[in-house]
C-alpha cells in the first residue's frame with residue numbers, strides 16, 4: 669500500500685522522473701506494475717494512443733483509482749486488526765446441499781441465475797445460501813481454490829478454502845521460493861500464484877461484503893475476446909494474462925476485479941519484490957531499473 673501512495677503522491681506533485689532521486693526504483697516499478705494490472709496511464713502528449721482497442725487512463729483517473737484501490741486494501745487491514753470483526757473459514761463446502769436453480773433480478777434489474785443451497789449445519793428453515801451460477805464452489809470443480817459468501821442467517825462473512833488448494837499449499841508453499849533474483853529468474857507470476865494461499869485469501873477478502881459493503885466489494889470481472897474462429901467470448905479475469913487483458917481493454921473494471929488486487933499485491937506488496945512482474949515473468953530485471961520516460965506532460 670505504501671508503494672501505491674508513493675506513486676500517487678509523485679503524480680499529484682507532478683514530479684518529473686529526473687527528480688525522483690532515491691525513490692526512482694520503487695516509483696518506476698510501481699508505475700510499470702500499475703500500468704499492467706490496473707491500466708496504462710497517459711503520461712506524455714506524444715505517447716502512443718494505446719495499441720488497437722487498448723483503453724488508456726488519464727493521470728486524474730489514475731490518482732482516483734489509486735485512492736480507491738488503497739481504500740479497499742486499507743479496509744481489509746483495518747478489519748483484520750479489529751477484534752470485533754470475524755470471518756468463518758471453512759475447509760470444504762459439502763455442508764451446502766440440495767441445490768435449487770432460481771432466477772431473479774439484480775439491483776440494476778438484470779436477470780441473474782443463482783443456486784440456493786440448504787446449509788446442513790443449521791436446522792433453521794431460513795438457513796439457505798444463495799450462490800450465483802457464475803461462481804464456482806469447491807464441490808463444482810477441483811480447479812477452484814476458494815470462494816466467499818455472506819451468510820444472511822448468521823450475518824457472518826464466510827470463506828471456503830477448497831481441499832484441492834489446501835493440499836497443493838501443503839506441498840508447495842510460497843516461501844519455498846526464495847525472494848532473490850537467481851531463484852526467481854524466468855519464474856512466472858501465475859506459477860507462484862498457485863503456491864500462494866495468501867494471494868487467494870486476499871482475493872477472497874476483496875469480495876467481502878462485510879468489509880467493503882455491497883457497492884465496493886470486488887467481483888470476478890470478465891471481458892470479451894475474439895477467438896481464432898472470430899467468435900466473441902467472455903473471459904474471466906483470473907491469472908496474470910487475463911488480469912492484464914482486463915487492464916488493457918477495461919481499466920475501470922480492473923479496480924473492481926478481485927484477482928487484480930491479489931496479483932498486484934503478490935507482485936508489489938507482499939512477496940517476491942526482487943522482480944518487476946509487469947510482463948508476468950521475472951526476466952531478471954530487478955526493481956532498481958530506471959524509467960526511460962524522460963519527461964511527463966502533467
Ligand SMILES: [Zn+2]
Pocket residue numbers: 871872875887888926927
Ligand atoms: Zn473471486
